[in-house]
Amino acid sequence: METTGDGRSKPRLRPINRHQMMLRPVEVERLVAEDHEVRAIWEFVGRLDLGSYYEEIEALEGEAGRAAWDPKLMVSLWVYAYSKGVSSGREISRLCETDPAYQWLTGMEAVNYHTLCDFRVAHQRALEELFTEILGLLSVEGLITLERVMQDGTKVKACASGDTFRREERIRAHLEKAREQVKQMGDPRVSEEVSPRVAKARERASREKRERLEKAVEELEKIRGAKTGEEDKEQAWVSMTDPEARIMKQGGGGGYGPSYNMQVSTDEANKVIVGVGVTQSGTDYGELEEAEERIEKNMGRSPLEMVVDGGFVSRGNILAMEKRKVGLIGPLEDGVAQSAGQMKRRGVEEAFRPDQFGYDAEQDTYWCPAGKPLRLEGKEKRMGKVNYQYRARVEDCQKCCHKMRCCPQNGSKGRAIVRGVDAPEVIAYLAKMKTEEAKAIYKLRGEVAEFPNAWLKEKIGLRQFRLRGLLKVGMEALWACLTYNIQQWVRLRWRPRLA
Ligand code: SF4
Numbered sequence: 297m298e299t300t301g302d303g304r305s306k307p308r309l310r311p312i313n314r315h316q317m318m319l320r321p322v323e324v325e326r327l328v329a330e331d332h333e334v335r336a337i338w339e340f341v342g343r344l345d346l347g348s349y350y351e352e353i354e355a356l357e358g359e360a361g362r363a364a365w366d367p368k369l370m371v372s373l374w375v376y377a378y379s380k381g382v383s384s385g386r387e388i389s390r391l392c393e394t395d396p397a398y399q400w401l402t403g404m405e406a407v408n409y410h411t412l413c414d415f416r417v418a419h420q421r422a423l424e425e426l427f428t429e430i431l432g433l434l435s436v437e438g439l440i441t442l443e444r445v446m447q448d449g450t451k452v453k454a455c456a457s458g459d460t461f462r463r464e465e466r467i468r469a470h471l472e473k474a475r476e477q478v479k480q481m482g483d484p485r486v487s488e489e490v491s492p493r494v495a496k497a498r499e500r501a502s503r504e505k506r507e508r509l510e511k512a513v514e515e516l517e518k519i520r521g522a523k524t525g526e527e528d529k530e531q532a533w534v535s536m537t538d539p540e541a542r543i544m545k546q547g548g549g550g551g552y553g554p555s556y557n558m559q560v561s562t563d564e565a566n567k568v569i570v571g572v573g574v575t576q577s578g579t580d581y582g583e584l585e586e587a588e589e590r591i592e593k594n595m596g597r598s599p600l601e602m603v604v605d606g607g608f609v610s611r612g613n614i615l616a617m618e619k620r621k622v623g624l625i626g627p628l629e630d631g632v633a634q635s636a637g638q639m640k641r642r643g644v645e646e647a648f649r650p651d652q653f654g655y656d657a658e659q660d661t662y663w664c665p666a667g668k669p670l671r672l673e674g675k676e677k678r679m680g681k682v683n684y685q686y687r688a689r690v691e692d693c694q695k696c697c698h699k700m701r702c703c704p705q706n707g708s709k710g711r712a713i714v715r716g717v718d719a720p721e722v723i724a725y726l727a728k729m730k731t732e733e734a735k736a737i738y739k740l741r742g743e744v745a746e747f748p749n750a751w752l753k754e755k756i757g758l759r760q761f762r763l764r765g766l767l768k769v770g771m772e773a774l775w776a777c778l779t780y781n782i783q784q785w786v787r788l789r790w791r792p793r794l795a
Contacts, residue, residue, distance in 0.1 A: 324404055327396040334376050334397040336790040340782050341372045344429050348422035365407065370415045371426065372401055378779035381757035383772070385413035416775065417768050427572075427778050428594050434568055434781060435595070437789055444564040444737070445571075445599040447587050447608060448745035449580040450753075453760035454541030454554040454769070461533045461543070461554070464516055470536060471509040477502045511765075512539035538764040544578040556761065556769050559583050560752075560777065561591050563599075564744050568784055570595055572777040574770045580607040585616050598622050603741045611680025611718070614725045625737050628726060648702040650713050661686070662713050664702070668692040670713050680719045687712045751783075752776050 328334055349367035376397065377388045389409035391398040434440050462470075478499075512534050519532045535541050541554040557578065561571035571590035575583060584604065592598045601623035609626040617624040639649050646652075653662045653670065662670040670686040688710035693699055703711040718726070728734050752758045758776045761769040 322404065324400060327400040331791075331794050332397060332400075333379065333786055334372075334400060336786040337376050337379070337782060338372050338401065339790070340430075340433070340785060341368055341375065343433060344371075344426065346371065346422075346426070348425050349419060352419060352422065365411060365415075367415075367422075369401060370412070373398065373407070373412065374416060374775060375779045375782055376401065378756050378776055379783055381755060383757060383762050383776075385409040385416065388412050417763065417771055420767065420771060423771055423774050427774050430778050430781050431568070431570060431594050434785060437785065439566045439785065439788060440563045440568050440570060440595070441565040442563060442570070442591070442595060442597060442599045444601045444603060444740075445591060446562045446564060446741050446745035447559070447584065447602050447604045448562070448749060449557050449559050449583060449607065450749045451544045451546050451550075451555040452558050452574075452753075452758060452769075452773075453546070454535070454538045454556055455761050455764050456535040456537035456541050456554045458543070458553055460535045460537040462512075462536055463531070463533045464513075467509060467512050467516065467534065467536060471506070471513065474502065474506040474509050478506050508539065509536060512536055515539040540576060540764075540766045542576045542578060556766070557583070558758075558773050559587050560745070560748055561587050561599075561602075562744055562748050564603075564740065566784060566788060567744055567747050568781055569748050569777045570599075572773050574766065574773050576766065580604075581610050581613065584608045584613045585620075588617070588620060588622055601625060601737075603737060603745075605741065611678070611722050614722050615680050615719065618721050618725075624725070625729070625734055625741075627729065627738070628722075643700075643704040645701040648698065648711075653713050655715065662715075664688060664711065666692075666696050666698055666702075668696070670711065673712070680722045682717050684715045684717065685712055686715065748777075748780055751780055756780065 346367045349371075353364045353367075355361050355364045373388055373392075377383070377391070382388060382391070386409040388398065389407055389412060392402050392405070392407050393399075431440065515534045516532055516539075519534060523532060535554050538554065541556060543552050544555040544557065545552055546555065557575045557580070559571075559573045559575065559580075560569055562568070563570045571587055571594055573583075573586060573590055575586075577583065584602070588598060588602065598620060599622060602617065602625070604624070604626040606627045606629040609624070609628045611628070614624060614628070635650070648665060653664055655662050660672055664670060668688050670688045673685045673687045675685065676683045690706075690708060690710045693703060693706060693710040696702070699706075729738075756776045756779060758773070761772050763769055763772050
């Protein structure tokens with residue numbers, strides 16, 4: 297008998313045998329507990345009308361060929377995966393073989409990752425209908441009121457890095473090369489001896505590269521069209537990896553990088569997302585009307601009120617929302633900071649800024665700090681505003697001892713001042729925004745709007761899109777948001793039912 301140093305027998309331990317084969321019975325139904333979230337997702341998806349997905353299935357009863365995967369399973373797999381921060385088809389396929397929740401969903405069947413990836417992006421119309429269908433169910437359950445919707449835009453990184461951006465000359469050179477490569481595919485004089493599978497994969501990769509570069513040239517034209525200066529047009533560049541991504545400023549001090557602008561509309565009552573869209577615009581001004589239209593399309597009616605941050609509020613948007621009979625709450629940033637910057641750039645000292653010029657309404661004239669008049673010169677109509685321009689006589693300014701402090705860059709013209717007069721709707725809006733009620737409503741915005749954004753980024757992992765191109769990232773955003781909505785239902789309806 298073996299003993300230790302103090303004369304005691306050595307401890308007897310269980311051996312580990314990793315070279316044995318085992319067969320174990322598995323009761324699939326008991327792989328997950330009764331209150332496991334995957335059961336809630338399966339139940340919820342089971343209540344949805346997935347008709348559009350079924351319509352697209354080519355395998356039919358009574359005909360030859362392999363049976364298709366049930367869309368109910370595919371939707372549940374993706375929703376459950378997104379809820380756990382998994383957005384890779386390859387990873388889901390792996391989890392279907394190892395993770396009890398995925399195994400419960402599939403009934404222990406393996407699902408090929410190509411099938412999963414194709415399902416995610418192959419059915420745009422069906423996916424949009426799925427999103428609407430989910431909203432319908434949540435509405436029936438009393439989780440959506442549309443009394444107040446908070447609109448917010450958040451930048452999500454594109455699946456491309458900053459150093460994939462090139463100017464026209466380089467892109468065209470790459471495109472020529474890619475076209476040549478596609479042409480040579482299948483030419484026995486040039487092609488290497490490879491298996492048909494490898495040849496097919498190579499052909500697909502070359503074709504996709506060529507298509508991407510053709511898209512890059514197209515996008516470059518679009519960017520050029522939007523620029524005004526000749527130099528800016530020359531300098532236009534685009535990503536060769538994801539040509540539809542745009543360089544945008546990331547929130548939270550994240551710097552600039554290739555991104556998309558994801559617009560999320562959140563119903564205040566239970567923080568359900570009632571609309572989502574992805575755009576290429578780095579600012580939010582142009583996104584409000586479209587967001588309202590999306591909500592109306594999804595829900596069949598408009599929200600009573602939309603609450604937004606200053607990035608959405610323009611005079612044009614105030615008029616547009618008035619026309620749509622949708623209340624708007626949000627600060628109108630009237631450009632004071634911008635004008636201060638402009639004044640500085642023009643070399644105007646503080647003592648000669650516009651607020652130092654007195655306006656005489658009776659004579660419709662401004663008087664400058666040197667006591668000279670600035671008379672009405674013309675007016676310019678803008679959305680929700682008319683700008684009246686007043687100008688001093690050039691002789692007065694040329695002779696003035698303050699010229700270098702007041703208008704140092706003016707050569708042949710006297711100093712000008714602009715008086716903006718808002719449209720009645722804008723005046724009423726500004727008065728509303730001064731009320732305590734409007735201020736209190738605006739204070740609610742941050743918490744409601746930022747909750748889903750934080751959830752989408754932290755829990756679902758949507759800090760960066762996995763897919764490329766506006767259409768596909770739009771679908772990815774839909775998957776993430778519908779997953780979030782189902783999780784809201786699980787939290788607010790399914791879990792309390794179990795308690
Ligand atoms: S530069 Fe012209 S506008 Fe300015 S203070 Fe002198 S006279 Fe007045």
